[in-house]
Amino acid sequence: MESGTVQVYTGSGKGKTTAALGQAMRACGHGLKAIMIQFMKGNINYGELETAKKIPNFTIEQYGLETFVDKKNPGKKDIELAKRGLERAKEVVKSGEYDIVILDEINVALDYKLIPLDEVVNLIENKPKEVELILTGRYASPEIMKIADLVTEMLEIQHHYTKGVKAREGIEY
Numbered sequence: 785m786e787s788g789t790v791q792v793y794t795g796s797g798k799g800k801t802t803a804a805l806g807q808a809m810r811a812c813g814h815g816l817k818a819i820m821i822q823f824m825k826g827n828i829n830y831g832e833l834e835t836a837k838k839i840p841n842f843t844i845e846q847y848g849l850e851t852f853v854d855k856k857n858p859g860k861k862d863i864e865l866a867k868r869g870l871e872r873a874k875e876v877v878k879s880g881e882y883d884i885v886i887l888d889e890i891n892v893a894l895d896y897k898l899i900p901l902d903e904v905v906n907l908i909e910n911k912p913k914e915v916e917l918i919l920t921g922r923y924a925s926p927e928i929m930k931i932a933d934l935v936t937e938m939l940e941i942q943h944h945y946t947k948g949v950k951a952r953e954g955i956e957y
Contacts, residue, residue: 785816785883788916789933790908794891794924797938798956804886804918805832807841811916817841817884819876820907822920823869823893824848824862830957845872848889855896862929870907877911886914891928893923908932 793800808818818841822833826848836844847869853862869891873915877885893899904919908931911917919928929935951957 785914785916788883788911788914790911790927790931791916791918791934791936792891792924792932793918793920793936793938794854794929795923795937795939796922797940798898798943799938800922801832802887802919803936803938807916807918808884808886809839811884812839812841815841817881818843818884818886819882820844820888821869821873821876821884821890822846822848822888822910823866823898824889824896826850826865828957829953831954845869847872853898854898856898858898862896863898866893869893870899870903874903877907877915880912880914882915884918886920887916889921890919891924892920894925894928895921895923901927904928905931934952940952 793803808820811818822844826846827850833844849861873885873887873940876882890904894901894904903922905927908917
């Protein structure tokens with residue numbers, strides 16, 4: 785690509801990761817190469833992990849545990865994995881190997897203080913011009929939204945979780 789942008793999908797509503805996955809599918813369908821680095825996610829049977837194996841030029845890597853992170857007291861392993869994910873993100877953005885780099889749930893990792901905001905801002909500001917960079921997750925920081933080219937907020941109007949519907953395989957994961 786000649787000119788990549790920075791996209792942010794944030795907000796309380798469902799669909800942030802799904803939108804980024806759709807963008808990757810579209811890109812791969814045109815022969816581009818995409819990678820999704822998932823922060824705070826690991827070892828859960830997310831459907832996208834299986835689908836990515838079947839899509840040429842699409843890779844997903846996870847940097848998180850199977851359990852939820854305690855925002856008030858994140859574990860050392862949670863912090864270590866998030867930092868490894870950020871280092872990997874820096875590596876792939878600079879490598880020129882990928883046309884699209886998706887940093888899934890990075891906004892939450894930032895909000896939970898697992899990784900430093902200044903390093904992510906630096907990554908965005910210094911990305912090669914041809915790389916499309918997508919950041920997902922609730923709680924996108926004002927600094928990131930300000931430097932992004934596109935910001936979409938998913939707004940929860942109504943959600944079936946409030947009616948007791950549990951996460952369903954193939955729909956929520």
